[in-house]
Amino acid sequence: MSQNYFNTLSLREQLAELKKCRFMHMSEFSDGVAALKGKKMVVIGCGAQGLNQGLNLRDSGLDVSYTLRAAAIEEKRQSWKNATENGFTVGTYEELIPTADVVLNLTPDKQHTHVVNTVMPLMKQGACLSYSHGFNIVEEGMQVRDDLTVIMVAPKCPGSEVRAEYVRGFGVPTLIAVHEDNDPKGEGLALAKAYAVGTGGHKAGVLMSSFIAEVKSDLMGEQTILCGMLQTGSLLCFDKMIAEGVDAGYASKLIQYGWETVTEALKYGGVTNMMDRLSNPAKIRAFDLAEEMKAIMRPLYHKHQDDIMTGHFSKTMMADWANDDKNLLGWRADTAETAFEKTPAGDMEISEQEYFDNGILMVAMVKAGVELAFETMTDAGIIADSAYYESLHETPLIANTIARKKLYEMNATISDTAEYGCYLYNHACVPLLGDFMTGIKSDVIGRGLDVEDMGVDNSRLIEVNAAIRSHPVEAIGAELRGYMSDMKKIV
Amino acid sequence: MPTSLQNLTVNFDERFDLKNIDWRLESGQHWLISGPNGAGKSALAAVLTGAGKVASGEISGLPQHVGWVSFEAQAELIAAELKKDDADIMDVISEGTPVREILAQESRDLVLIDELVAKFELGYLLDRAFRKLSTGETRKVMLIRALSNQPDLLVLDEPFEGLDVKTHAMLHDYLSALSPNVQIVMVLNRLDECPDFVTDVAYVEQGKLLHQVKRTDQAALAELHQLLHLKTTDLEIPPTDPTAENKLPPLDPAQPLVRLTGAAIKYDDTVIFEGLDWTIEPGEHWQLSGPNGSGKTGLLSLITGDHPQCYVNDIFVFGFQRGSGESIWQIKQYIGYVSTALQWEHRVSVSVRNVIISGFYDSIGLYHKPSETEKAIAVQWLDLLGMTARADEPFNKLSYGDQRLLLIARAMVKHPPLLILDEPCLGLDEMNRQLVLALIEKICASSGTAVLYVNHHPHDHIKGIEHFLSL
Numbered sequence A: 001m002s003q004n005y006f007n008t009l010s011l012r013e014q015l016a017e018l019k020k021c022r023f024m025h026m027s028e029f030s031d032g033v034a035a036l037k038g039k040k041m042v043v044i045g046c047g048a049q050g051l052n053q054g055l056n057l058r059d060s061g062l063d064v065s066y067t068l069r070a071a072a073i074e075e076k077r078q079s080w081k082n083a084t085e086n087g088f089t090v091g092t093y094e095e096l097i098p099t100a101d102v103v104l105n106l107t108p109d110k111q112h113t114h115v116v117n118t119v120m121p122l123m124k125q126g127a128c129l130s131y132s133h134g135f136n137i138v139e140e141g142m143q144v145r146d147d148l149t150v151i152m153v154a155p156k157c158p159g160s161e162v163r164a165e166y167v168r169g170f171g172v173p174t175l176i177a178v179h180e181d182n183d184p185k186g187e188g189l190a191l192a193k194a195y196a197v198g199t200g201g202h203k204a205g206v207l208m209s210s211f212i213a214e215v216k217s218d219l220m221g222e223q224t225i226l227c228g229m230l231q232t233g234s235l236l237c238f239d240k241m242i243a244e245g246v247d248a249g250y251a252s253k254l255i256q257y258g259w260e261t262v263t264e265a266l267k268y269g270g271v272t273n274m275m276d277r278l279s280n281p282a283k284i285r286a287f288d289l290a291e292e293m294k295a296i297m298r299p300l301y302h303k304h305q306d307d308i309m310t311g312h313f314s315k316t317m318m319a320d321w322a323n324d325d326k327n328l329l330g331w332r333a334d335t336a337e338t339a340f341e342k343t344p345a346g347d348m349e350i351s352e353q354e355y356f357d358n359g360i361l362m363v364a365m366v367k368a369g370v371e372l373a374f375e376t377m378t379d380a381g382i383i384a385d386s387a388y389y390e391s392l393h394e395t396p397l398i399a400n401t402i403a404r405k406k407l408y409e410m411n412a413t414i415s416d417t418a419e420y421g422c423y424l425y426n427h428a429c430v431p432l433l434g435d436f437m438t439g440i441k442s443d444v445i446g447r448g449l450d451v452e453d454m455g456v457d458n459s460r461l462i463e464v465n466a467a468i469r470s471h472p473v474e475a476i477g478a479e480l481r482g483y484m485s486d487m488k489k490i491v
Numbered sequence B: 001m002p003t004s005l006q007n008l009t010v011n012f013d014e015r016f017d018l019k020n021i022d023w024r025l026e027s028g029q030h031w032l033i034s035g036p037n038g039a040g041k042s043a044l045a046a047v048l049t050g051a052g053k054v055a056s057g058e059i060s061g062l063p064q065h066v067g068w069v070s071f072e073a074q075a076e077l078i079a080a081e082l083k084k085d086d087a088d089i090m091d092v093i094s095e096g097t098p099v100r101e102i103l104a105q106e107s108r109d110l111v112l113i114d115e116l117v118a119k120f121e122l123g124y125l126l127d128r129a130f131r132k133l134s135t136g137e138t139r140k141v142m143l144i145r146a147l148s149n150q151p152d153l154l155v156l157d158e159p160f161e162g163l164d165v166k167t168h169a170m171l172h173d174y175l176s177a178l179s180p181n182v183q184i185v186m187v188l189n190r191l192d193e194c195p196d197f198v199t200d201v202a203y204v205e206q207g208k209l210l211h212q213v214k215r216t217d218q219a220a221l222a223e224l225h226q227l228l229h230l231k232t233t234d235l236e237i238p239p240t241d242p243t244a245e246n247k248l249p250p251l252d253p254a255q256p257l258v259r260l261t262g263a264a265i266k267y268d269d270t271v272i273f274e275g276l277d278w279t280i281e282p283g284e285h286w287q288l289s290g291p292n293g294s295g296k297t298g299l300l301s302l303i304t305g306d307h308p309q310c311y312v313n314d315i316f317v318f319g320f321q322r323g324s325g326e327s328i329w330q331i332k333q334y335i336g337y338v339s340t341a342l343q344w345e346h347r348v349s350v351s352v353r354n355v356i357i358s359g360f361y362d363s364i365g366l367y368h369k370p371s372e373t374e375k376a377i378a379v380q381w382l383d384l385l386g387m388t389a390r391a392d393e394p395f396n397k398l399s400y401g402d403q404r405l406l407l408i409a410r411a412m413v414k415h416p417p418l419l420i421l422d423e424p425c426l427g428l429d430e431m432n433r434q435l436v437l438a439l440i441e442k443i444c445a446s447s448g449t450a451v452l453y454v455n456h457h458p459h460d461h462i463k464g465i466e467h468f469l470s471l
Ligand SMILES: NC(=O)c1ccc[n+]([C@@H]2O[C@H](COP(=O)([O-])OP(=O)(O)OC[C@H]3O[C@@H](n4cnc5c(N)ncnc54)[C@H](OP(=O)(O)O)[C@@H]3O)[C@@H](O)[C@H]2O)c1
Pocket: A044, A045, A046, A047, A048, A049, A050, A068, A069, A072, A077, A078, A079, A080, A105, A106, A107, A108, A109, A111, A114, A115, A132, A133, A154, A155, A156, A157, A158, A159, A413, A414, A415
């Protein structure tokens, strides 16, 4: 059984790795793709990330081909079609891996150990192995041949976005890292930077981080605020509205599209802007509800972060992998059976503002989740920049998937790892919020506040506004969004 | 009874025809006729006074008394006066007909003449010879003549031309007061001088009545305004940014812009096309046509690098053999591109100005801080399009047609060696179609850019295109 890499490090080394995170300046990418020019890049797997990263890299003038497992080629599976229809060369491991200067491992995380062990003996001396997520290295302690360079280039977006933004002439925020145990020639950083340029990531902002910081923050974000909170919130809010006699079609629609609408406000101006979209009395209610939920959920966020740090989470999940995903598949089926999932959205019009006015509790849940996840990550030693990307920044992207096809779509788009963590969170959080939810009425979810109670106490409002604005996620958010909009001056 | 022109074709000496005019002037309507210079505005107005030779079609319901003021009518009268001089030359030296007499010739109400003379403050020249008046004075006399005739229909061709500000205002008020009782048709070069009583606007071009717009239809009126602007403006296609940053690396003029050899697009089991050879030389204008599904857009995207199969074809573009390590941005910098799909992809929130500037970067949305030169060029384009005031509006709030115009400006802003227009008029109404074509013709005429125009009607020509490829 493999050894968790993080756990082999001393506390001092662990903290140093977690702290590694620096927003890179545009000028650091002035060499463009030169470091990869003329090198042979072979991608393993042609799924969401594999196909789209490959298309971008090729369009940036790099030499890209695909290798798939033999069965996928023989059966002409979707991944084979993806690669061939797009005019890429496809070959078996034996045909292509030995020719590769860089091998891009873009298979699902749970296959990594198997895949890497299979291809490693075929790899050229001194070649480079790259990942888009560090799970295999950090949690499974994959030992890579000493002569190989190991890097990570992780776009902080689903694969479809990676391509769509590139085609527009932009990119998606990207995290890069070099596995220091595997940087024999000291060229890891140059390769990772060139790779980020090839996918267009440098235009949207690149964080120079470590495998460990990426994994520990990525897991935390996806389990809690990004997927877990949205799933729990969807189920609780829907059931509450039904109990309160709100029309089922309306309730379904308010939630399905509500997450996307309220979190869109995050993109522009963080939690502050999202809260500012509410009327003053609604804002104070949302603030109070969020404070209450933060107090209740804080231990759960701590538990998730602790389990991620100790490796308990990955151990449990890997046990399920070994058990043919019994838990994962069972939980996936349960989700499909929930009332929210099974009730189609009504065809009534809901205006953009109405999603805020009638979704006060949803706004409160987003605020509580973002802040708790951010606080917990930074408390654990993760740098604010990274904590910001893994919490607030990605929330609207995940919310978009719910708008497309509810929780089914969200869980289909995110990785199995995220999905597994999401269910764990949901199972703990639904009962945890049980008492809190008994006190909730349709004024904060489904119908909106009565117009009569529009008055607010000035000093209370000032206090609430100050509290919202002074949360540390707002400061780093404003700074990083500032970099983004310097580059993305599109207003 | 309404005046009605049905499929009317009228010849005016060899110079000019009005073709197939269908027009109805209901009572209570007041019309303004607009159009570019030489379009036939004055001719159409003159038809209402019985001018021209009807070649075919019908005109009915013309009232008995039609008052007409125009430079032509004015010139005719002066010519007649001069002829009289010639005729009289043997006898005594003629002083010419005095204004008083000229005014009385057509009048049905002499009291009204006095009233109008007072209004126009022309009392001082009643006894002078008509032919000795200044142009402005002559104009006023013509107006009084027409007005005092108590016409049922008043046809005024540029009535405000040559009038001082005060007289202009006076005449404007006078016509407004008259309008409940007399139908007025006027030709005006400038739509923004259109008096409030006008209810309908006609647009004439190349002897055809192309558009009839209700005054209340603000949107259509704005488009008409813009069309007129594009057709009449002296502005040229703005220059490109001369600064190094936006300078395109020069191409070898001896090499073609594009050379496809045995090009094909194939999916699974379908062949869209194959074995296609095509070369586009610098400066050559091409039209590509073919039915839906024949692969026009696919073929273009092989050139632009948007089709993944460009890597499995033999394609030479802008000095690069595709698949030899070039990036698509090195290709795209030489291409301006407009299509409906591109318009759909512009869902990002971006201002009108920045859409134009984004053309320098081949991006959808702008991700660079624009330079002062770039901003200035964008303003020049907006001036040309007649959209100066809208620079800061969000692109997606514009009408569909305006968006298309902007995308053409975006594509041209860097003066690319190749401009690809993929069905640029698709989804546009007639007015916007003409707007777009007006802009394209301006581009074809005044730049070194090779235009590749794609359309599924092979007969839908653009002036200046001499090479054709059919799929
Ligand atoms: N999804 C995201 O939002 C996201 C974002 C950032 C990073 N990442 C990371 O990107 C990597 C790829 O994720 P993804 O979402 O792109 O995965 P995906 O869409 O599920 O694609 C996986 C690909 O790997 C192939 N594959 C599956 N099992 C395999 C095996 N045993 N051996 C060889 N090939 C196998 C699949 O093809 P066949 O089954 O046909 O062989 C498929 O083409 C992961 O490390 C993930 O954490 C994902």
